Amino acid sequence: MARKKIYFAVIVSVLLILTFTVHSFVKQPVNIKTEELEEPEPVYNPVVEIQSTLDRFDSILSENLKQSGTVGAAAVVTYKGRIALLKCYGVRKAGTKDPVDKNTIFRLASVSKSITGVLASILDDENLVNLDDKVADYIPGFSLHDPHCAQELTVRHLLSHTTGLVPHAYDLMVEDHVPLVKIIERLPEVPLTAAPGEIYGYQNVMYSLYDPVASAKTKQSFDHLMREKVFVPFLMQDASTGFEAFKENENKAYPHQNVGNRHFKALKLNDRYYSTAPAAGVNASISDLGQLLANLTDPDSKVISDKVRETILTPLVKSPLNRGYFRSWGKGVQSKQYSIGWRIVDYKGRKVAYHGGYVSGYKAEMAYCEDEEIGIALLTNSPVSESAQNIPDFLNLIFAEKERIAMENSSAKNIDDKS
DSSP, X not given: OHXXXXXXXHHHHHHHHHHHHHHHHHHSOOXXXXXXXXXXXXXXXXXXXXXXHHHHHHHHHHHHHHHHTOSEEEEEEEETTEEEEEEEEEBSSTTSOOBOOTXXXXXXXXXXXXXXXXXXXXXXXTTSSOTTOBGGGTSTTOOOSSHHHHHHOBHHHHHTTOSOBOTTTTHHHHHTTXXXXXXXXXXXXXXXXXXXXXXXXXXXXXXXXXXXXXXXXXXSOHXXXXXXXXXXXXXXXXXXXXXXXXXXXXXXXXXXXXXXXXEEEEOOOOXXXXXXXXXXXXXXXXXXXXXXXXXXXXXTOSSSOHHHHHHHHOOOEEOXXXXXXXXXXXXXXXXXXXXXXXXXXXXXXEEEEEEEEEETTEEEEEEEETTTTEEEEEEESSOOGGGXXXXXXXXXXXXXXXXXXXXXXXXXXXXXXXX
16 A cells, blocks of 8 residues: 555656646747848839839720720830739730730731841850851852842841842732742842941841841751740740741731721731741730840840840941831930841930831830830730820830939939938
8 A cells, every 4th residue: 555655656746747847848938030030121113113104004005995996905014124014905806705815926027126136136145146247158149239249248237227228128029928038039130229237228038038047057947046045035935936836826816907987807817928037927925025025124134145235225227217107206206226126216315225017917016215124015906007106105104204203312312412
């Protein structure tokens, strides 16, 4: 009996010790560093700087598209390397309920020249296809009306429209589906207005000689180069080149024709100008152009170098255009020049890189201003003349807003200095 009491006392003592130990452990404060408990600083989104302007532009653009009877359209704005606004409107084909979305592809028409300009600037930077390479070195039997000019013609001349040929040489042959290789054979018949590099003369055929030149030097197709150097690194996941890729994509916008009173009818798909792929054969969605512009407007972009950006923005020739081309931009246009695939416009004291494109039922426009780190692109499958107002409207809004902010900051600094 005494032994049982002893055992009972020992068990009770052990339980009391365990209870005290556990209680003490739970009560013991855990040694956690203070900084681990602090919430991270919120990441500043620069888009808030221009949000009121974006809202105003969204309202203006929506009303414009509604009033014009636009069938389908898409718009994107980038700011300081970010997508600031992405909106889609309407349907891909009149009479259907298939909406235009951020991945719907459109034909870029001559905006393809700007995409090619980015590719060419990258290949030049990487010393793969130099802008000063001679065209005759890579196209067997290449010749022009003046054989000496043919030997002096460079890639830079092709992509800046300074080949010396009369403007729009052989565009009718392109529309008649004559293969590019056959058109090249006829180039010696085209009159020259100047030696290469001297004057501006807009071209589709000559611009597209970049395809055989780049292919000959790299041993890769133009499509492969575009994918490897532009589409993939810039995350342009819907982009493609050529008619077959466009036709096979189920999420495509169909072309439309205005039949009067803002009513549009759908047209059949056509492959005009796809034979001049560098000039007019790129297809892309609004998301694709947003990714491209986001990198162009981001000084810290990992996929585009300062040298590439400088090449794009360096004007090479004055480009006197007819009075109506920039009519919607008003008196703010001080000069118009052309670089590698981009029109460089001095607009209200800023350098704006811009290009527009139109082909049978599609219109595309793209612009960016490095000074303000802003970019914009618009795509539509039912072009109307009023759409030319959208980009200058946006630029006017954003420039006015940035000037207002600058004045407020200056006033605040003056007050601080006085105090």
